[in-house]
Amino acid sequence: MKYTIPAQEVMCSGHKACQGCGAALAMRYALKALGPRTIMTFPACCWSVIDGPFPYSAVGVPLFHTAFETAAVVASGIRAGLDARGEKDVNVVAWAGDGGTFDIGIQALSGTTERNDNIIYVCYDNEAYMNTGVQRSSATPWGAVTTTTPPRHFKKERKKDMMAILAAHSIPYTASASVAYPEDFIKKLNYAKSIEGTKFLHILATCPPGWRSAPEIAVQLAKLAVQTHAFPLYEIHEGRYFKMSMNPAKKPLTDYLKPQGRFRHLTEEQVADMDRMIDERYSYLLEQAERSKPYFDAKKETK
Amino acid sequence: MSDEIKWKKESDMPLMAMSMGRMTVNKTGSWRNLRPVIEKEKCIKCGICWKFCPDVSIRLDEEDYPVVDLEFCKGCGICAVECPKDAITMIKEE
Ligand SMILES: Cc1ncc(C[n+]2csc(CCOP(=O)(O)OP(=O)(O)O)c2C)c(N)n1
Ligand code: SF4
Ligand code: SF4
Ligand code: SF4
Ligand SMILES: [Mg+2]
Numbered sequence: 001m002k003y004t005i006p007a008q009e010v011m012c013s014g015h016k017a018c019q020g021c022g023a024a025l026a027m028r029y030a031l032k033a034l035g036p037r038t039i040m041t042f043p044a045c046c047w048s049v050i051d052g053p054f055p056y057s058a059v060g061v062p063l064f065h066t067a068f069e070t071a072a073v074v075a076s077g078i079r080a081g082l083d084a085r086g087e088k089d090v091n092v093v094a095w096a097g098d099g100g101t102f103d104i105g106i107q108a109l110s111g112t113t114e115r116n117d118n119i120i121y122v123c124y125d126n127e128a129y130m131n132t133g134v135q136r137s138s139a140t141p142w143g144a145v146t147t148t149t150p151p152r153h154f155k156k157e158r159k160k161d162m163m164a165i166l167a168a169h170s171i172p173y174t175a176s177a178s179v180a181y182p183e184d185f186i187k188k189l190n191y192a193k194s195i196e197g198t199k200f201l202h203i204l205a206t207c208p209p210g211w212r213s214a215p216e217i218a219v220q221l222a223k224l225a226v227q228t229h230a231f232p233l234y235e236i237h238e239g240r241y242f243k244m245s246m247n248p249a250k251k252p253l254t255d256y257l258k259p260q261g262r263f264r265h266l267t268e269e270q271v272a273d274m275d276r277m278i279d280e281r282y283s284y285l286l287e288q289a290e291r292s293k294p295y296f297d298a299k300k301e302t303k
Numbered sequence: 304m305s306d307e308i309k310w311k312k313e314s315d316m317p318l319m320a321m322s323m324g325r326m327t328v329n330k331t332g333s334w335r336n337l338r339p340v341i342e343k344e345k346c347i348k349c350g351i352c353w354k355f356c357p358d359v360s361i362r363l364d365e366e367d368y369p370v371v372d373l374e375f376c377k378g379c380g381i382c383a384v385e386c387p388k389d390a391i392t393m394i395k396e397e
Contacts, residue, residue, distance in 0.1 A: 216380030
Protein backbone atom coordinates (compact mmCIF):
# COMPACT_ATOMS: atom_id res chain seq x y z
CA MET A 1 0.00 0.00 0.00
CA LYS A 2 1.33 3.41 -0.97
CA TYR A 3 0.17 5.87 1.66
CA THR A 4 -0.34 9.49 0.66
CA ILE A 5 -0.05 10.54 4.31
CA PRO A 6 2.19 9.07 7.04
CA ALA A 7 0.99 5.69 8.32
CA GLN A 8 1.87 6.39 11.94
CA GLU A 9 -1.07 7.04 14.29
CA VAL A 10 -0.20 9.05 17.37
CA MET A 11 -3.75 10.04 18.28
CA CYS A 12 -5.87 7.08 19.39
CA SER A 13 -9.48 5.95 19.05
CA GLY A 14 -11.90 6.41 21.93
CA HIS A 15 -11.73 10.23 21.97
CA LYS A 16 -14.86 12.23 22.69
CA ALA A 17 -15.39 14.20 19.48
CA CYS A 18 -18.84 14.15 17.89
CA GLN A 19 -19.43 11.95 14.86
CA GLY A 20 -17.71 13.46 11.81
CA CYS A 21 -15.70 16.04 13.78
CA GLY A 22 -13.25 17.98 11.61
CA ALA A 23 -11.22 19.02 14.66
CA ALA A 24 -10.53 15.34 15.40
CA LEU A 25 -9.43 14.76 11.82
CA ALA A 26 -7.17 17.82 12.01
CA MET A 27 -5.46 16.46 15.11
CA ARG A 28 -5.01 13.02 13.60
CA TYR A 29 -3.28 14.53 10.56
CA ALA A 30 -1.23 17.02 12.57
CA LEU A 31 0.21 14.32 14.81
CA LYS A 32 1.03 12.17 11.80
CA ALA A 33 3.27 15.01 10.64
CA LEU A 34 4.58 16.06 14.04
CA GLY A 35 5.24 12.62 15.51
CA PRO A 36 5.58 11.66 19.15
CA ARG A 37 8.39 14.13 19.95
CA THR A 38 5.82 16.87 20.40
CA ILE A 39 4.42 18.84 23.33
CA MET A 40 1.07 20.56 22.95
CA THR A 41 -0.88 23.25 24.77
CA PHE A 42 -4.69 23.45 24.63
CA PRO A 43 -6.68 26.38 25.91
CA ALA A 44 -10.36 25.80 26.74
CA CYS A 45 -11.95 24.52 23.54
CA CYS A 46 -13.63 21.41 22.15
CA TRP A 47 -10.28 19.68 22.12
CA SER A 48 -9.92 20.02 25.89
CA VAL A 49 -13.01 17.81 26.06
CA ILE A 50 -12.30 15.58 23.05
CA ASP A 51 -9.00 14.52 24.61
CA GLY A 52 -10.87 12.86 27.48
CA PRO A 53 -11.31 13.28 31.22
CA PHE A 54 -8.56 12.79 33.80
CA PRO A 55 -6.69 10.43 33.96
CA TYR A 56 -7.00 9.60 30.25
CA SER A 57 -5.81 11.27 27.08
CA ALA A 58 -6.17 10.65 23.34
CA VAL A 59 -3.40 12.71 21.74
CA GLY A 60 -0.55 10.38 22.65
CA VAL A 61 1.86 13.23 23.39
CA PRO A 62 2.40 15.37 26.50
CA LEU A 63 -0.30 18.00 26.65
CA PHE A 64 -0.72 21.04 28.90
CA HIS A 65 -4.25 22.40 29.46
CA THR A 66 -3.97 26.19 29.71
CA ALA A 67 -6.27 29.06 30.57
CA PHE A 68 -8.35 30.21 27.61
CA GLU A 69 -6.18 33.26 26.85
CA THR A 70 -2.75 31.68 27.03
CA ALA A 71 -2.15 28.79 24.60
CA ALA A 72 0.58 30.64 22.70
CA VAL A 73 2.46 32.01 25.66
CA VAL A 74 2.44 28.71 27.58
CA ALA A 75 3.92 27.14 24.45
CA SER A 76 6.58 29.89 24.47
CA GLY A 77 7.38 28.98 28.08
CA ILE A 78 7.65 25.28 27.27
CA ARG A 79 10.04 26.12 24.44
CA ALA A 80 12.15 28.24 26.81
CA GLY A 81 12.27 25.30 29.24
CA LEU A 82 13.34 22.88 26.53
CA ASP A 83 16.01 25.33 25.36
CA ALA A 84 17.33 25.59 28.92
CA ARG A 85 17.63 21.80 28.99
CA GLY A 86 19.25 21.74 25.58
CA GLU A 87 16.47 19.64 24.02
CA LYS A 88 16.29 20.66 20.39
CA ASP A 89 14.29 17.89 18.73
CA VAL A 90 10.86 18.58 20.27
CA ASN A 91 8.02 20.31 18.43
CA VAL A 92 6.10 22.73 20.64
CA VAL A 93 2.60 23.23 19.35
CA ALA A 94 -0.14 25.52 20.62
CA TRP A 95 -3.46 24.05 19.50
CA ALA A 96 -6.49 26.29 19.85
CA GLY A 97 -9.98 26.90 18.50
CA ASP A 98 -11.03 30.02 16.65
CA GLY A 99 -12.42 31.63 19.81
CA GLY A 100 -9.14 30.97 21.59
CA THR A 101 -7.21 32.42 18.65
CA PHE A 102 -9.18 35.16 16.90
CA ASP A 103 -10.71 36.60 20.06
CA ILE A 104 -9.53 35.71 23.51
CA GLY A 105 -6.03 34.37 22.81
CA ILE A 106 -4.98 37.06 20.36
CA GLN A 107 -2.98 39.11 22.87
CA ALA A 108 -0.81 36.18 24.01
CA LEU A 109 -0.47 35.03 20.40
CA SER A 110 0.62 38.49 19.30
CA GLY A 111 3.22 38.54 22.07
CA THR A 112 4.65 35.16 21.13
CA THR A 113 4.63 36.14 17.49
CA GLU A 114 6.28 39.51 18.06
CA ARG A 115 9.13 37.71 19.86
CA ASN A 116 9.14 35.15 17.02
CA ASP A 117 9.27 32.35 19.62
CA ASN A 118 10.03 29.00 18.08
CA ILE A 119 6.61 27.32 18.17
CA ILE A 120 3.94 26.13 15.78
CA TYR A 121 0.51 27.61 16.45
CA VAL A 122 -2.40 25.69 14.94
CA CYS A 123 -5.86 27.21 15.00
CA TYR A 124 -8.53 24.66 14.14
CA ASP A 125 -11.31 26.90 13.01
CA ASN A 126 -14.85 25.57 13.33
CA GLU A 127 -16.13 29.14 13.01
CA ALA A 128 -17.79 29.55 16.43
CA TYR A 129 -17.45 28.80 20.14
CA MET A 130 -18.60 25.21 19.75
CA ASN A 131 -17.65 23.74 23.10
CA THR A 132 -20.03 26.07 24.91
CA GLY A 133 -22.89 25.58 22.44
CA VAL A 134 -22.24 27.57 19.24
CA GLN A 135 -21.75 31.26 20.04
CA ARG A 136 -20.44 33.57 17.31
CA SER A 137 -16.75 34.42 17.25
CA SER A 138 -14.87 36.86 15.05
CA ALA A 139 -14.09 33.82 12.87
CA THR A 140 -17.78 33.13 12.21
CA PRO A 141 -18.41 33.99 8.55
CA TRP A 142 -20.81 36.67 7.39
CA GLY A 143 -24.34 35.29 7.10
CA ALA A 144 -24.01 32.44 9.58
CA VAL A 145 -26.47 31.64 12.32
CA THR A 146 -25.20 30.84 15.80
CA THR A 147 -27.07 30.88 19.11
CA THR A 148 -25.98 34.50 19.62
CA THR A 149 -26.69 35.47 16.00
CA PRO A 150 -30.14 33.93 15.38
CA PRO A 151 -31.70 33.87 11.88
CA ARG A 152 -33.30 37.33 12.10
CA HIS A 153 -30.02 38.79 13.31
CA PHE A 154 -27.55 36.54 11.51
CA LYS A 155 -23.91 37.54 11.63
CA LYS A 156 -23.43 40.83 9.75
CA GLU A 157 -19.69 41.17 10.26
CA ARG A 158 -17.10 39.56 8.03
CA LYS A 159 -14.75 36.88 9.21
CA LYS A 160 -11.63 38.45 10.71
CA ASP A 161 -8.56 38.09 8.48
CA MET A 162 -6.37 36.35 11.05
CA MET A 163 -3.79 35.29 8.46
CA ALA A 164 -3.16 38.95 7.62
CA ILE A 165 -2.86 39.89 11.29
CA LEU A 166 -0.27 37.16 11.85
CA ALA A 167 1.58 38.04 8.66
CA ALA A 168 1.73 41.66 9.82
CA HIS A 169 4.02 40.41 12.60
CA SER A 170 6.47 39.38 9.84
CA ILE A 171 6.70 35.79 11.02
CA PRO A 172 8.43 33.33 8.71
CA TYR A 173 5.38 31.25 7.84
CA THR A 174 1.61 31.59 7.85
CA ALA A 175 -0.60 29.08 6.03
CA SER A 176 -4.21 28.03 5.72
CA ALA A 177 -5.15 24.37 5.36
CA SER A 178 -8.18 22.12 5.34
CA VAL A 179 -9.14 18.71 6.69
CA ALA A 180 -10.29 17.80 3.18
CA TYR A 181 -6.72 18.09 1.89
CA PRO A 182 -4.59 16.17 4.39
CA GLU A 183 -1.59 15.87 2.06
CA ASP A 184 -1.42 19.66 1.72
CA PHE A 185 -1.92 20.15 5.48
CA ILE A 186 0.86 17.68 6.32
CA LYS A 187 3.20 19.24 3.78
CA LYS A 188 2.66 22.61 5.45
CA LEU A 189 3.29 21.22 8.92
CA ASN A 190 6.48 19.57 7.72
CA TYR A 191 7.64 22.90 6.34
CA ALA A 192 6.69 24.61 9.62
CA LYS A 193 8.72 22.00 11.51
CA SER A 194 11.76 22.66 9.36
CA ILE A 195 12.10 26.39 10.10
CA GLU A 196 12.78 28.45 13.23
CA GLY A 197 10.42 31.07 14.62
CA THR A 198 6.67 31.35 15.02
CA LYS A 199 4.68 29.42 12.47
CA PHE A 200 0.90 29.87 12.20
CA LEU A 201 -1.49 27.40 10.60
CA HIS A 202 -5.15 28.18 10.13
CA ILE A 203 -7.17 25.07 9.44
CA LEU A 204 -10.85 24.90 8.56
CA ALA A 205 -12.44 22.12 10.62
CA THR A 206 -16.02 21.09 9.91
CA CYS A 207 -18.32 20.92 12.93
CA PRO A 208 -21.52 19.00 12.11
CA PRO A 209 -23.58 20.12 15.15
CA GLY A 210 -22.39 23.73 14.95
CA TRP A 211 -22.82 24.03 11.20
CA ARG A 212 -26.05 22.03 11.34
CA SER A 213 -24.85 19.64 8.70
CA ALA A 214 -24.79 15.87 8.35
CA PRO A 215 -21.69 14.21 9.81
CA GLU A 216 -21.02 12.08 6.71
CA ILE A 217 -20.43 15.14 4.51
CA ALA A 218 -17.88 16.72 6.86
CA VAL A 219 -14.99 16.17 4.45
CA GLN A 220 -17.12 17.10 1.43
CA LEU A 221 -18.03 20.44 3.05
CA ALA A 222 -14.42 21.24 3.85
CA LYS A 223 -13.59 20.50 0.22
CA LEU A 224 -16.45 22.68 -1.05
CA ALA A 225 -15.25 25.55 1.13
CA VAL A 226 -12.05 25.54 -0.90
CA GLN A 227 -13.74 24.88 -4.25
CA THR A 228 -16.20 27.75 -3.80
CA HIS A 229 -13.32 30.05 -2.73
CA ALA A 230 -14.98 30.59 0.66
CA PHE A 231 -11.87 29.24 2.39
CA PRO A 232 -8.84 29.63 0.11
CA LEU A 233 -5.69 27.62 0.77
CA TYR A 234 -2.56 29.74 0.63
CA GLU A 235 0.72 30.54 2.34
CA ILE A 236 2.37 33.79 3.37
CA HIS A 237 6.15 33.65 3.63
CA GLU A 238 8.07 36.18 5.71
CA GLY A 239 4.87 38.11 6.26
CA ARG A 240 4.92 39.45 2.70
CA TYR A 241 4.99 36.84 -0.03
CA PHE A 242 1.79 35.04 -0.93
CA LYS A 243 1.46 31.69 -2.63
CA MET A 244 -1.81 29.97 -3.54
CA SER A 245 -1.69 26.29 -2.58
CA MET A 246 -4.40 25.54 -5.12
CA ASN A 247 -6.55 27.65 -7.36
CA PRO A 248 -9.60 25.58 -8.28
CA ALA A 249 -12.25 26.68 -10.78
CA LYS A 250 -14.99 28.24 -8.67
CA LYS A 251 -18.04 26.11 -7.91
CA PRO A 252 -21.39 27.82 -7.12
CA LEU A 253 -21.38 29.09 -3.54
CA THR A 254 -24.76 27.46 -2.90
CA ASP A 255 -23.10 24.02 -3.23
CA TYR A 256 -21.31 24.88 0.00
CA LEU A 257 -24.13 26.77 1.75
CA LYS A 258 -27.15 24.55 1.00
CA PRO A 259 -26.15 21.49 3.07
CA GLN A 260 -25.54 23.69 6.13
CA GLY A 261 -28.41 24.70 8.40
CA ARG A 262 -26.47 27.74 9.58
CA PHE A 263 -26.93 29.40 6.17
CA ARG A 264 -30.46 28.14 5.42
CA HIS A 265 -32.16 31.49 6.16
CA LEU A 266 -30.20 33.45 3.54
CA THR A 267 -32.16 34.91 0.63
CA GLU A 268 -30.86 34.78 -2.93
CA GLU A 269 -29.73 38.42 -2.72
CA GLN A 270 -27.94 37.76 0.53
CA VAL A 271 -26.12 34.79 -0.99
CA ALA A 272 -25.12 37.06 -3.88
CA ASP A 273 -23.78 39.60 -1.35
CA MET A 274 -21.78 36.89 0.33
CA ASP A 275 -20.48 35.68 -3.01
CA ARG A 276 -19.30 39.19 -3.83
CA MET A 277 -17.37 39.43 -0.57
CA ILE A 278 -15.75 36.06 -1.26
CA ASP A 279 -14.76 37.04 -4.80
CA GLU A 280 -13.36 40.35 -3.60
CA ARG A 281 -11.15 38.63 -1.08
CA TYR A 282 -10.12 35.89 -3.50
CA SER A 283 -9.02 38.32 -6.18
CA TYR A 284 -7.01 40.22 -3.56
CA LEU A 285 -5.17 36.97 -2.75
CA LEU A 286 -4.55 36.23 -6.43
CA GLU A 287 -3.12 39.73 -6.87
CA GLN A 288 -0.82 39.23 -3.90
CA ALA A 289 0.31 35.85 -5.25
CA GLU A 290 1.02 37.43 -8.63
CA ARG A 291 3.09 40.17 -6.98
CA SER A 292 5.02 37.56 -4.99
CA LYS A 293 6.00 35.42 -7.99
CA PRO A 294 9.54 36.85 -8.38
CA TYR A 295 10.29 36.01 -4.75
CA PHE A 296 9.37 32.33 -5.15
CA ASP A 297 11.08 32.12 -8.57
CA ALA A 298 14.29 33.46 -7.02
CA LYS A 299 13.95 30.99 -4.17
CA LYS A 300 13.66 28.13 -6.65
CA GLU A 301 16.78 29.25 -8.51
CA THR A 302 18.95 29.38 -5.40
CA LYS A 303 17.91 25.81 -4.52
CA MET B 304 1.62 4.40 26.73
CA SER B 305 -0.55 1.53 27.88
CA ASP B 306 -4.34 1.50 27.94
CA GLU B 307 -4.65 0.83 31.66
CA ILE B 308 -3.02 2.79 34.42
CA LYS B 309 -0.80 0.58 36.54
CA TRP B 310 0.92 2.12 39.53
CA LYS B 311 2.58 -0.31 41.87
CA LYS B 312 3.45 2.11 44.62
CA GLU B 313 2.57 5.65 45.53
CA SER B 314 5.99 6.92 44.45
CA ASP B 315 5.25 5.80 40.88
CA MET B 316 2.60 8.49 40.69
CA PRO B 317 3.42 11.82 39.07
CA LEU B 318 3.82 14.86 41.35
CA MET B 319 1.01 16.80 39.69
CA ALA B 320 -2.26 15.78 38.05
CA MET B 321 -1.25 14.01 34.86
CA SER B 322 -3.31 11.88 32.49
CA MET B 323 -1.28 8.74 31.94
CA GLY B 324 -4.03 6.50 30.54
CA ARG B 325 -5.17 6.20 26.94
CA MET B 326 -8.70 7.01 25.79
CA THR B 327 -8.88 3.58 24.17
CA VAL B 328 -10.62 2.64 27.43
CA ASN B 329 -13.62 4.54 26.02
CA LYS B 330 -15.39 2.17 23.62
CA THR B 331 -17.11 4.67 21.35
CA GLY B 332 -18.62 1.93 19.19
CA SER B 333 -21.62 2.13 21.53
CA TRP B 334 -22.47 5.57 20.07
CA ARG B 335 -23.11 4.10 16.65
CA ASN B 336 -26.54 4.13 14.97
CA LEU B 337 -25.25 3.19 11.53
CA ARG B 338 -22.60 0.63 10.77
CA PRO B 339 -20.27 0.74 7.75
CA VAL B 340 -20.18 -2.52 5.78
CA ILE B 341 -17.45 -2.93 3.18
CA GLU B 342 -17.99 -4.96 0.02
CA LYS B 343 -14.60 -6.45 -0.75
CA GLU B 344 -15.52 -7.18 -4.37
CA LYS B 345 -15.95 -3.47 -5.11
CA CYS B 346 -12.92 -2.29 -3.13
CA ILE B 347 -9.81 -1.16 -5.03
CA LYS B 348 -7.71 -0.84 -1.85
CA CYS B 349 -7.11 2.90 -2.30
CA GLY B 350 -7.06 3.59 1.46
CA ILE B 351 -9.23 6.72 1.16
CA CYS B 352 -11.67 5.47 3.80
CA TRP B 353 -8.72 4.87 6.14
CA LYS B 354 -7.42 8.35 5.44
CA PHE B 355 -10.60 10.23 6.33
CA CYS B 356 -11.77 8.38 9.46
CA PRO B 357 -11.79 10.90 12.34
CA ASP B 358 -11.84 8.05 14.84
CA VAL B 359 -8.87 6.02 13.61
CA SER B 360 -11.31 3.15 13.24
CA ILE B 361 -10.25 1.72 9.90
CA ARG B 362 -7.11 -0.30 9.49
CA LEU B 363 -5.76 -2.05 6.44
CA ASP B 364 -5.26 -5.81 6.66
CA GLU B 365 -2.29 -7.81 5.30
CA GLU B 366 -3.78 -7.64 1.80
CA ASP B 367 -4.46 -3.90 2.18
CA TYR B 368 -8.24 -4.32 2.46
CA PRO B 369 -9.86 -1.91 4.92
CA VAL B 370 -11.29 -3.37 8.14
CA VAL B 371 -13.59 -1.35 10.40
CA ASP B 372 -12.90 -1.48 14.13
CA LEU B 373 -16.44 -1.72 15.47
CA GLU B 374 -15.23 -1.28 19.02
CA PHE B 375 -14.60 2.42 18.23
CA CYS B 376 -16.35 3.31 14.94
CA LYS B 377 -18.97 6.00 15.73
CA GLY B 378 -20.84 5.47 12.46
CA CYS B 379 -20.33 9.00 11.09
CA GLY B 380 -20.50 7.71 7.52
CA ILE B 381 -17.57 9.77 6.17
CA CYS B 382 -15.87 6.61 4.87
CA ALA B 383 -19.00 5.65 2.90
CA VAL B 384 -19.28 9.12 1.31
CA GLU B 385 -15.57 9.37 0.48
CA CYS B 386 -15.17 5.87 -1.01
CA PRO B 387 -14.70 6.37 -4.76
CA LYS B 388 -16.13 2.93 -5.56
CA ASP B 389 -19.26 3.03 -3.38
CA ALA B 390 -17.94 -0.06 -1.66
CA ILE B 391 -19.16 1.03 1.78
CA THR B 392 -22.82 0.97 2.82
CA MET B 393 -24.15 2.28 6.10
CA ILE B 394 -26.67 -0.11 7.61
CA LYS B 395 -28.87 0.42 10.68
CA GLU B 396 -27.65 -1.08 13.93
CA GLU B 397 -30.21 -3.26 15.70
C1 LIG C 1 -11.75 32.85 30.43
C2 LIG C 1 -12.75 31.87 29.98
N1 LIG C 1 -13.91 32.32 29.42
C3 LIG C 1 -14.83 31.44 28.99
C4 LIG C 1 -14.62 30.10 29.09
C5 LIG C 1 -15.68 29.14 28.62
N2 LIG C 1 -15.34 28.46 27.39
C6 LIG C 1 -14.74 27.25 27.39
S1 LIG C 1 -14.49 26.60 25.87
C7 LIG C 1 -15.23 27.94 25.16
C8 LIG C 1 -15.40 28.02 23.67
C9 LIG C 1 -14.16 27.84 22.87
O1 LIG C 1 -14.38 28.17 21.55
P1 LIG C 1 -13.24 27.95 20.50
O2 LIG C 1 -11.98 28.52 20.96
O3 LIG C 1 -13.73 28.41 19.17
O4 LIG C 1 -13.06 26.37 20.47
P2 LIG C 1 -14.19 25.28 20.09
O5 LIG C 1 -14.93 24.97 21.34
O6 LIG C 1 -15.05 25.86 19.04
O7 LIG C 1 -13.41 24.10 19.62
C10 LIG C 1 -15.64 28.88 26.12
C11 LIG C 1 -16.33 30.15 25.85
C12 LIG C 1 -13.42 29.66 29.70
N3 LIG C 1 -13.14 28.36 29.82
N4 LIG C 1 -12.51 30.55 30.12
S1 SF4 D 1 -18.92 20.38 18.68
FE1 SF4 D 1 -17.95 20.39 16.66
S2 SF4 D 1 -15.75 20.75 17.00
FE2 SF4 D 1 -16.69 20.17 18.97
S3 SF4 D 1 -16.35 17.95 19.11
FE3 SF4 D 1 -18.37 18.26 18.17
S4 SF4 D 1 -18.01 18.26 15.97
FE4 SF4 D 1 -16.02 18.54 16.97
S1 SF4 E 1 -18.32 5.43 9.90
FE1 SF4 E 1 -16.95 7.12 10.54
S2 SF4 E 1 -16.04 6.37 12.44
FE2 SF4 E 1 -16.86 4.58 11.39
S3 SF4 E 1 -15.17 3.79 10.17
FE3 SF4 E 1 -16.35 5.16 8.83
S4 SF4 E 1 -15.31 7.14 9.00
FE4 SF4 E 1 -14.62 5.88 10.76
S1 SF4 F 1 -12.30 3.93 0.02
FE1 SF4 F 1 -13.53 2.26 -0.84
S2 SF4 F 1 -12.27 1.44 -2.49
FE2 SF4 F 1 -10.91 2.68 -1.23
S3 SF4 F 1 -10.05 1.22 0.26
FE3 SF4 F 1 -11.87 2.09 1.22
S4 SF4 F 1 -13.55 0.68 0.71
FE4 SF4 F 1 -11.83 0.21 -0.68
MG1 LIG G 1 -14.46 27.23 17.58
